[in-house]
Amino acid sequence: MVFGGVLSEKLGVKKKDFTEWFERVLFYSEIIDHRYPLKGVYVWRPFGMKLMKLLMDKMKKLMEKSGHEEAYFPLFSPISIFSKEAEFLKGFSGESLRVTRTGKRKLSEELVVRPTSETIMYYMFSLWIRSWRDLPLKIFQVVPIFRWETKMTKPLLRVREIVFFKEAHTAHETRQEADEQIKEAIKIYTEFFEWLGIPFILLKTPSWDTFAGAEYNYDFVTVLPDGKALELASVINLGQKFAKVFNIEFMDRNEEKRLVWQTCYGISERVLGAVVAIHGDDKGLVLPPDIAPVQVVVVPIPGKGVDEKIKKITSFLEGLRVVIDERDVRPGEKYYHWEAKGVPIRIEVGEKEVKKNFVTLARRDTGEKIKVEDSRIKKEIFRILSEIQKNISEKAKNGFAQFIKTAFSEEEAKKMIEKGGIVKIPWCGKDECGENLQEKLPGEALGFKDDEKPAEPCICGSESTTYLYFARCY
Amino acid sequence: MVFGGVLSEKLGVKKKDFTEWFERVLFYSEIIDHRYPLKGVYVWRPFGMKLMKLLMDKMKKLMEKSGHEEAYFPLFSPISIFSKEAEFLKGFSGESLRVTRTGKRKLSEELVVRPTSETIMYYMFSLWIRSWRDLPLKIFQVVPIFRWETKMTKPLLRVREIVFFKEAHTAHETRQEADEQIKEAIKIYTEFFEWLGIPFILLKTPSWDTFAGAEYNYDFVTVLPDGKALELASVINLGQKFAKVFNIEFMDRNEEKRLVWQTCYGISERVLGAVVAIHGDDKGLVLPPDIAPVQVVVVPIPGKGVDEKIKKITSFLEGLRVVIDERDVRPGEKYYHWEAKGVPIRIEVGEKEVKKNFVTLARRDTGEKIKVEDSRIKKEIFRILSEIQKNISEKAKNGFAQFIKTAFSEEEAKKMIEKGGIVKIPWCGKDECGENLQEKLPGEALGFKDDEKPAEPCICGSESTTYLYFARCY
Structure with a gap:
């Protein structure tokens, strides 16, 4: 299990200084490292990877449960294919990266590094879709995308290499089915954000700002503690614009050729950015228990019978992600370390606890300390975890309402x-x-x-x- | 569960025509699609993704069990960092892709699309490693890499976008520890290839062909049915060459500054290529049961009591990946379909089976049909799966020995x-x-x-x- 480096210093910034606090927490809790020498590009450390994996695994489950299948499409789009849909090109061309050569020769055709995969995928859709029997087609992938903006960058929230872009793309027989798909996507994302305790409003984008190449789109929007809005997800009805230029036709139930109706929708690591920003506090991360890489940390206060007792306790906690922190540092340092990393529950075990058959639990969200008899540990831990989930969601919701x-x-x-x-x-x-x-x-x-x-x-x-x-x- | 398109036609190529057979099987079984309009670049379809996921999940488990942690490092290396180690530069520069501009402006510094991540990672290692307490550092990532070769390309075996590159990189206190790490890597890969039933020999690369920037390296090599050798994995001792140019220093146990010793090792989708090539036959894929996206397919022969019986049977098979193929096509077509996709066991259930309380199992590897009493289904299926694993491994081993x-x-x-x-x-x-x-x-x-x-x-x-x-x- 990940310990990461020893976090001996304190976080040192209060959340009220949000901008500084946010970047410091991401670095301090070892989610990302911002020191890679390219603006807007970050390294994901093992703790951050574990977090994103738990988050993305949930999303993949929601996708698969609703009939989406995962695929992988190439990073590069030949410029001739990238340019097919005029509005899309206008929207994404400027900030897309271009590969023009190898180390020793010029390429015969310039390649565009995907800023999103519409053109790449729809080229293939036109080969895959032949008859109404091939529909609906519901595909997704989780891949890095690249938008080389010149604006200010900010880890997780505004980056140039978006590492965890989950993009879903669907094709349907009728306009109505595409509209229904939009509703399904909204339902999936709603469930996802509620699971993370992230409050949001769902807004239809004004026509003058609609996604390049789309008929209409919806955005999920939240607000971060500094009062700035953050777009969390986009759900887009593409109509038949791409179907026309990529010639995505199918033989319908009456043996007539028709164009498909398409939708797409996506999220990214911005979602984790919102989790960090909204739930965190002056001590660091506060994580919803379901995505906490460590859900329970056990800190021994050295003494007689402590190790044996810990062995016994942890055997109760199967199915949870538990770490016993036996490092040779003071308990206080361990507390800082795991608080910074957002671990929902800390269990302290010392001689006192051994003698009197209880443990001391500390809740990350409230700081509350609770004495629990040994026999009730398992039950209490599960109860508290679900209470933490509820509590941080409520708190976030109330904060959001005021915005x-x-x-x-x-x-x-x-x-x-x-x-x-x-x-x-x-x-x-x-x-x-x-x-x-x-x-x-x-x-x-x-x-x-x-x-x-x-x-x-x-x-x-x-x-x-x-x-x-x-x-x-x- | 994935059905993919209806495979009504037969595979149509015999394995003795290996080159044609191999490409046809990959397409026909819906692992990849070769029709993307860029040479050496392929689209991974859902069935192929599921296969690679099962394969890579095993690898990740082996990595994590031995103390490696997953991270993510950027796709792009500024040319100034890419160029730091002279031999590495010489080895990888020519075929690396270069990003020189966005859609609207020239970049201030050219970016290299990673052909492998040494320079990208080691830049960060020099920031992360301070003291012997930070060692060993054992990191891996699974990412696409790009080598824009002009040679002939071949799906999975020789591609220009390597989609599933698992690269592990380690840093150690002493030369001896790095040598030990090489042994651990060899042990991990050996276990992995044995699990897949892929025979190999392990060879030390001659000095004139050693990995660019390395002290020495080992390759795992197998042979495909056409008699050509395939490098499956590389295990590399980097010595201190990169440590020197990236200045990866640590304070040792005597409070003296020293350079780390490094190793790296990797595999890719080539491994799946070997699985397909070595185990497959004239009907298509033959998969080791552990990586088969569908382990058991149930084909109903319509009749009285068939559906009820299938319901009962499948309830025995929890924990296995089972598909009931209820599509409205003839059983024969279903047989072709699932044979092509390498499903280890097919269960046929018709009226005859209902009446006499048995099922008919068909083994993918031998084609053998076996009647099994209802009460013994679960036991028999697990027995046969492990027999298939053994049988295809043995067969592959024998074939390899003759090469x-x-x-x-x-x-x-x-x-x-x-x-x-x-x-x-x-x-x-x-x-x-x-x-x-x-x-x-x-x-x-x-x-x-x-x-x-x-x-x-x-x-x-x-x-x-x-x-x-x-x-x-x-």
Whole structure:
């Protein structure tokens, strides 16, 4: 099991200094190392890998349960294929990396390093899909993608090598089935984020900001402690735009050739970024027990009978990820170490505990210490783990609720957005009006809900049909 | 569970036409698709992904059990870092891909797409390793690597995007510990290949062909049915060459600064290529049961009581990967389909089986059909699976033994090598003599064993100290 280096110093930054705290926690808890000499590119250390694996394994299970199959598509797209869909090209061309040569010769055709895999996959879809019997096709992959932006980068949240991009791509017989698939994707991501205790709102992206090559898309958006919004996931209805240019046709049930309807949706390590940012505290990580690489750490306070007792206790805890920290450092240092790494429960065992047949449990989320009789350890640990899950989710939800505000004038909206959080404004639903607002207000227009009807009029004076949501974003 | 497309046609190629058979099987069984429009680059279909996952999960377990930890290092190496070790640069520069720009601007420094990760990792090692307490460091990653060779490509065996490169890298206090690590790596790979039933010999690479930047290295080599040798794995002692240029120093137990000693070792999807090539037959894949994505397929022959009986039977088979093929196609087609995909055991259930309380099992490796009473199904299936494993391993071993021959003259060696297989020749151990032989003989000098002493003299007339092994290679 991972110990990583000895974390003898303290974290040294408070969460209220969020920007500094966030980067320091990621490094200190050994999730990533930011010292690789390329801007926006990070090394994932074993502890971070374990975290991402637990997180991604859950996602893969959700994918497979709903009939998605994992595949792998090449990293490189010949420029001729990458360029097929005009809007997509416009959206992704500028910041995509280009391979032009090897160490000794020029390539005959330039290669694009995938910034996302639509063109790469759909070239193959056109070969795979022949008849309605081949549909729906539901494929996903988890791969690194590359977007060489010049903006400020930030580990996990805004990176140039996105290491864990889970992208799902589907093809269907009818428009209606594609719409249904969008709902399934939303359901899957909702379950996923709830499992992680990450609060979110689901917004439909305004038309002027829709994914390059799409009909419409939804974003899952959360807010980090500094009040900036973070897009967690995107769910996109592609219609038939790609089907047309890649000629993805099938023989339908009436023996007629038709184009498929497509969707795609993705998440990345940003999700872990949100987990760290939202649940963490002044001591470091606070992890939902299901993704904690270490769920229970046992710290011996050296004394008579301690080792035997620990042996006995840990035999109760099968099925949990348990570490006994027997290193030759003071218990206090061990506490810091495992608190920084977000371990949900610490068990302390010393002579006192041996004599009186109990253990002392410390909860990572509340800091509370609890004495538990030996006979009840297993039951209590499982109970506390599920209580921690509930507690951190609740806390996150409450924090999030305070970040959502409503404004009824431009002036008010401006102030609110600058203060942080998500600000919604009654909106008539017209593009001109929305784009006009976006121009005048700080931050970005995130989108709107399908089913919200304000009583107040739009700022333009017309009747409003929904709210338009704004925030400063990562 | 994966059905993939309906394989209604037969495989249509016999294994004796190996080259054609091999590519056809990979495509037909839906492991990969070769139609992506980039030479030497392949798409991995869900069935192939499942196979590689089972294979790689075993490897990861072996890695973790022996104290290796998984990490992820960036895809790109700035050219200044890639160029640090002169021999390594010479060995890998020519065929490495270079990113020179984005869609809209030139990069300030050219990036090398990793052909292997020594330079990328060791840059970080120099930051991570401070004291002897940080050693040994044992890290691995499973990532795509890129070697843009101009030679003929071949799926899985000689590709330009190696998708599943498992590379392990270690650092140690002493030369002796690095030597011990080499032994551990050899032990791990030996266990792995034996688990897959792949026969091999382990050879030390001749000095003139040693891995770029290494002190010495070993290769695991097998032979495919066409008589060509395939390198399955490489185990490399790097000495202190990289430690010097990357300045990987540590404070030793006497408080003195010293350079670490390093090793690295890797495998790739070539291993699956060997499994397919060696165990397969005229009907398609034959898979070792442990890596078969489907271990048991149940084919109903429609009739009274069949569905109920199948329900009962499959309830016995928990823990196995079982598919019930209820598609609306003839049983014969289903047989072809699952035989092509290498499923070790097929269970046929029809009215006859219902009436008389038995099932008919068909073994993929031998084609044998076996009637088994209902009450003994579970026991028999597990027995047969382990028998299949044993049988295909034995068969492969016997085939391999016939590929190893000894030659005592240049003329004899030449003929033998041209006929195929591995040919060993008594050798004095001197580089000049070995290189001279390599120049005259077809194929390549693979290496030699540490502990073989021929009675006959070297071809040069001197006393021989070992055999030098030759073969035509992939």
